[in-house]
Amino acid sequence: MALFGSDKKTKTVRKVRPTVVRTQNVAKEIFNIAKSYDIKPELLDFNILDIQTYTRIKKDKEESEWEEVTPEALRELNNEESFLNPDFQIKQTYEVEIFSKRLDEDELCKNFKTAVGANATKCKVYLSIAAGSSVDYFPRFEDSFLDLINKKKIRAGILVHIFDEMLPDVVSKISARVRVAQHLEFLQNETHLIAEGIEPTPTTNDALILYFEKNKELDENERIDYASRGFIQSVKKDELLIEYIKPKPGKPGRNCRGEYIKPAEPVVKHEPTFKVDSTIRVVEDAKSIKYIANENGYIAFENDTYVIKNEVDVGEVSFKTTGSIKSGVDSDVEMSVKETDAIKDAVGTGMTVEVSKIKIEGNVGSNAKVIAKEATVNGQTHKTAVIKADNLEINVHKGKAYGKNIRVTRLEHGEIDGEQVKVAQALGGIIRGREIDIEICTSHVKAIATKRIEIQKLQGSENIFTIDPLLQKEAKESLDENQQKIEKLELQLKELREELKKQMHSLKEATPAFIEIKKRLLHYKKNGVKMPASFVKKYKQFQVMQENVKNLKSEVSMAQDALNLLTTKTSSFQENIFDARVINRDRWIGYNEIRFKLVDPPMELVYKPMEGSSEQVFGLVEVDEGEYAIRPINEEEIE
Template sequence: MALFGSDKKTKTARKVRPTVIRTQNVAKEIFNIAKSYEIKPELLDFNILDIQTYTRIKSDKQETEWKEVSQDELRELDDEKTYLNPDFQIKQTYEVEVFSKRVQEEDFCKNFITAVGANATKCKVYLSISAGSSIDYNPRFEDNFIDLINKKKIRAGILVYVFDEMLPDVVSKISARIRVAQHLEFEKSETHLIAEGFEPTPTTDDALILHFEKNKELKDNEKIDYASRGFIQSVKKDELLIEYIKPKLGKPGRNCRGEYMNPSEPVVKHEPTFKVDSTIKVVEDEESIKYYANENGYIAFENETYVIKNEVDVGEISFKTTGSIQSGVDSDVDISVKETDAIKDAVGTGMIVEVSKINIEGNVGSNAKVIAKEAVIHGQTHKTAIVQADDLEINVHKGKAYGKNIRVTRLEHGKIQGEKVKVAQALGGIILGKEIDIDICASHVKATATKRIEIQKLQGSENVFTIDPLLKKDAKEDLDSNQESIENLELELKELKQELKKQTHLIKEATPAFIEIKKRLMHYKKNGVKMPDSFVKKYKQFQSMQENVKNLKAEYEVTQDQLNLLTTRTSSFQDNILDARIINRDKWIGYNEIKFKLVDPPIEVVYKPMEGSHEQVFGLVQLDEGEYVIRPMSE
């Protein structure tokens, strides 16, 4: 064999003499030839000389012979009936001429980068054209292109002329585009289906899915919360709890290599062995068995039976025992925490509890958070603990409490924010609410209400009692928004006024000329003379100015009305402040302050009751426009 080149240090590729072979595996033969010549298979090419297709129906009783079928006969086969017959077999034999690639024959697809690939089952075969490819049209493009695709299919072991009824149409459309453009460049990659066998339906193994185990997926860089271990799994009525997927045998297929694909037998190892009671509804169909919650609560497994329960008793809620319990305030779950030891926490450090109702016999620890619709705490709350409930009762409170109706036996420098708040004994702290009742008030208490503060017995000083109509956050935000709107309208009115003044002045200056033009136009019209275009144009301009002034006045009036409405609304934020009362049923001792905060004007009125005074009821009185004082009065 002659070698290309004369460099003795570099071994150049050997030229392969054209070789005709007959095989069912062209890729394998090319590999063997390349190996014998010590070259890479990529340096070899081949021409298709003949393709023979054979079929047979396999028989266990006797050896059946292969029968050659023509290309036309292949088209006439009853696709599904024949190809999905497990005994049907098909193969192809290729007669090809293998040779070394010649550069001059590469010109057709030099810049036309294509590939043939298939999905995992080899039931769908695709032609892909890479972005950036380009091709020039020539009269033999279609034949050359089909030949190129068939060679790629043969290399990949894909049958030719089988399952590829769409190929001529794909090639024809691409060819038409090239013929029209003469030189076609592919800006984006393209993928075309060029063969499709019978995709098998996969076999379904049985499976048991416990939907109630809501495993939270972690976000990027998010750490696992080991404190939240799902001690109870809360469920909602009609929620899908458990699903059993029944086993199902798949359907056979045949891929584009002609291989019959028989589905495997389903694996059955998860059949339900548990029972359920009336709190869980069972719905069964051909595909699955589904178990739904009949009521709110949490799911429990007792005596091989799943049930939904509403009440749960625990000794303590802590990192070591239950972890955080977050079933939701609408879950109808009622928890009772039994730990009563004064030196222990019934709800431990950092725990989060979120249920419908909770009864805590002992203490709530540091950084713990309790959220419920109804909550009772018989012990005390740590100064960093947070408790939130619509209806809330606490024995000793040092932390933060939020709700609607709140009752505290002893407040020790904690914070309470609710609507109706009742404190038996306040030993310092902050109280915010619509109505506040304090049985015994010691020192350093800051109580702020929107309607009423009432103290039965005053035993200390340095207390501040305040009426503030903007106590609620949403009221403050509403006022701020209202004020911003007022400022915007005032600015808009100012600009409208300036523009109106400007336009009115222009009309005033143009009026004499307008009257003169109007007289002339009337004269022209009366005498049947055509009116000059310049006169008509000036007349219409003046009319437009008048219309503009009219619209500006209307807009000014609407804006002024809006401003008046918002200004009135500002005053409405303190409509009831004159009815608000601060009441002390006991005599005043030490230094204490009474405050009323007004919205309009935004001032704070302060009154300091005299020590020893028996004046009990205090309210705000308006003396004059913008002038207010706090005075003793009847209830």
């Protein structure tokens, strides 16, 4: 075999003389020979003449003599007991013939792009075949392929015939594919495990994980909320708060180069020095120590002890002090904000507070948001502030309030959206609820309810009191969805009826002929005469028409029933509107309006009480079929 290298100075081609060497490092020998000929190492190849394997046991820092292992003994050697002995050593010596590659590459390697690589520990060795490679079958292909792999392993310093029990099977399967195809092309990259040593188990260093310090991962386009700094860390019952991972020594291994891999000693620097009280339980096993919450609340660290608390007192909630506080409405955290200065905000501009229960002694600032199950604001709310709580009490309200049971001492052009709403004094604003009670109503108040609006004292005008069955957003959405279904069903019903009409007309026209055919068929049958195929076909066609009409009638009936149900449901949205009342316990003064909104038919009725009128209770009545009016109602008619 011959390959020629060019001399850079003389531009002549010089042949590398075949050289036989014994070495433990074939790659180094190839490099040295290439350097002596002033050519690239890639231009050289080699044949394997012999492989010798040697082992020894190192005792008491004294190295014993290397002993050769016969090929037969290699099989017995391949066991973990020997390889995991740190004093066991193994090496291989290779007798090879190094020579120049031919200018025209041999037929195996010409388009067969292969490589041998290993993982980081060198415990797993892989054969990679590049996509686009191709190879032609020839006699002794399997032997040449195995020889190619072994040479690549030797170049990479990987032991041969050690840890590679799977290699013959890999070579055999690929060779079989080539033999069957004769010309095999690899359309995708392929990777095959060809050697596997003993992978070491990594050492585990100790670690302390504080799970309660929840670092929220931001979405790609989400901005960082610098106002939320985690003043308190809320926790839930049975939540894992802290975990101490115990150190664990790793297990040794030996890679495919024969090297013993000693595991590192575990690093210990996070052992717990803190204590916990009864609000946190400790669960320990062989791997870790877990600290688990026994109750809801927030976690605090006091006197080297972690505890779960439920109550927190702060002077104010602001960007400078606490930042936003978001423990959640189900956290059982109760907060008290003490700031009472009228010219300061207890909850500052842009702050968000989310707890189970909160009592705010002072004011809620602009663009602030308070969310809780129970909330009390003894100061006033800014017009851009939002308060949400099932049970809510506000002294002076100018912002937006949402809840179930809401009590406001003075409403000053703010908005209230609840179920049971009570306002001591309304000086303008919008009130929505199932039932609304206003002790003193001045001017420019819009009150919208589904069942009742009651005013004790009316001291102003330009007020609008509305009964609207679709006040709740869910009811409006449900009605819209119901209406869409009605429109769809009405269209479907129209199409079905038109098709039924057409099919019944065709059936009617075909009936006389069908009767005649039926008579003839009965005659044929009675006399034992074979019935003509054309008569049988027409008879069956008529039967199909009858079945179609029957099915269409069934579909029409089902669609009509569904439409009736939806129409009844639409009417149910306002079924209680006749029980709804607007009540004014005082005389009517100035200009005011009472409105009732009907769903079916969709219309709004307006009634303007006469100034000075003492009529107190108003409701909706049906004066004639399909005609409605707002009328004064007797007191005893109120449920």
